[in-house]
Amino acid sequence: MARYAYVNGRYVDHRLAKVHVEDRGYQLADGVYEVVGVRDGKLIDETPHLDRLDRSLKELRIAAPVSRKTLTFVIRELMRRNRLRDGLIYMQVTRGVARRDHAFPTIPVKPALVLTTKNTKPVGIDVGPGIAIKSQRDIRWERCDIKTVALLPNVLAKQAARESGAYEAWLVDSAGCVTEGASTNAWIVTRDGELVTRQTDNGILAGITRGTLKSIADTLQLKLVERPFSLTEAKQAREAFITSATSFVTPVVKIDGEPVGDGKPGPTARRLREEYVRFADTGEAVA
Numbered sequence: 001m002a003r004y005a006y007v008n009g010r011y012v013d014h015r016l017a018k019v020h021v022e023d024r025g026y027q028l029a030d031g032v033y034e035v036v037g038v039r040d041g042k043l044i045d046e047t048p049h050l051d052r053l054d055r056s057l058k059e060l061r062i063a064a065p066v067s068r069k070t071l072t073f074v075i076r077e078l079m080r081r082n083r084l085r086d087g088l089i090y091m092q093v094t095r096g097v098a099r100r101d102h103a104f105p106t107i108p109v110k111p112a113l114v115l116t117t118k119n120t121k122p123v124g125i126d127v128g129p130g131i132a133i134k135s136q137r138d139i140r141w142e143r144c145d146i147k148t149v150a151l152l153p154n155v156l157a158k159q160a161a162r163e164s165g166a167y168e169a170w171l172v173d174s175a176g177c178v179t180e181g182a183s184t185n186a187w188i189v190t191r192d193g194e195l196v197t198r199q200t201d202n203g204i205l206a207g208i209t210r211g212t213l214k215s216i217a218d219t220l221q222l223k224l225v226e227r228p229f230s231l232t233e234a235k236q237a238r239e240a241f242i243t244s245a246t247s248f249v250t251p252v253v254k255i256d257g258e259p260v261g262d263g264k265p266g267p268t269a270r271r272l273r274e275e276y277v278r279f280a281d282t283g284e285a286v287a
């Protein structure tokens, strides 16, 4: 079966899908993206993801390439053509194709829209063995709240993690605090049982999974505090975990080679994973 990509109004064979060499996304990373999970044929948290896409576009003054109605139609049509039941939808919007110049094009340019899909195995309730983290200096810019395709610092941090045998990098700011992961949000459970994740501001991406997990934690009456936490505090935490559209809730069992807690996935991460999977299945946070 051919796999399709959507490129500027056309559904094309994924292997042949192309954008122009003068696309500003390619030339200047002048664009934004979104990744939405699909479970059993349904999108997880579609509205907040599309709202975040709109926000990213607005912050960079890129016009929406199509209406929300059209975009939701294109998503479904691509899912249908690719028989996507479980996996991910990737959407990317760039400022468009123009003669190379750092400044915005002075003549009207249509923003470019690309969508692709990826099949994955459905994420299970079982958290597995947990993952290892490697800390890396956060060398990103001051607008990490925008989901831009300019991901070089994230790419380098992730690669350094992988080369050290870790799965994800945690980015550490100049104050020694963990901002977030290279492509995930970071959480800890302190020794006092407080659930902690960094507050959302320009320093991190406001993860959609993070947002949903906040309401799940609230329903479960967990004590959630949004504040910065240091790498040292993370290493001494009872539990740690990451969240994202791709990883749901995944326990962290090692940071820079040191075990977190007893070095095994903890009960809070297990419970939150269970509830998040339930949410992904039913659309309801906590039955």
Ligand code: PDD
Binding pocket: 035, 154, 180, 181, 182, 183, 184, 185, 205, 206, 207, 208, 209, 210, 243, 244, 245, 246
């Ligand atoms: N990454 N922080 C960063 C820097 C991210 O890139 C992501 C998402 C998250 C989690 O956001 P969400 O819960 O909305 O997925 C946090 C996506 C999955 C990616 O780049 O593939």
